[in-house]
Amino acid sequence: MTLHRINSNERLSAAVTFEALVFLSGQVPTQTVDIAAQTAEVLGKIDALLAETGSDKDHILNATIYLQNIQRDFAAMNTV
Template identity: 40%
Template sequence: MSITRHESSEIYSKVVEANGFVFTSGIIPSDLSRDAKGQAEEVLKEIDRLLALCGTDKSKIVMTNLWLNDIRHREGVNEAWKAWTGGKDTPARATVEAKLVDPRMLVEIAVVAAK
């Protein structure tokens, strides 16, 4: 099996290609002053970039893990999500409330996509 790692550090790779799939790490926003919807939009844009780097796109996402620092942010994040997906080719998805690395961080998203 061939494994290709992209944007790697000593701790993790931002995205990994293996066995016909693309796996992102948990993608977080850099602008922590934005609301949950704005942070989600930023994260989804980065996911688009990473998927394109690996020769795939959001229409091929099969699984998403979405972490919110407060489940009440779900509505704003879902607005960003629906605008991003256009309501089609939606993957399986888990959404959970979790304590994130920085209290200003409202959302983190990881995806698995087919090549």
């Protein structure tokens, strides 16, 4: 039973695998253009991390999404 940590530093790991499970830490955008660009950036980060573990988004069981203003941002986020 070995943990494999990906993109780790002294505080956290971007991803951790344990047997057949993959756990991703909070992925946040670095750009502030608009919510669609931020969503695309975060989904790209998630794709890359999952690919590094041999998985993909088809196998996600749970995801939590935080939006600063859900009424304003949800529709634009959902188009990505």
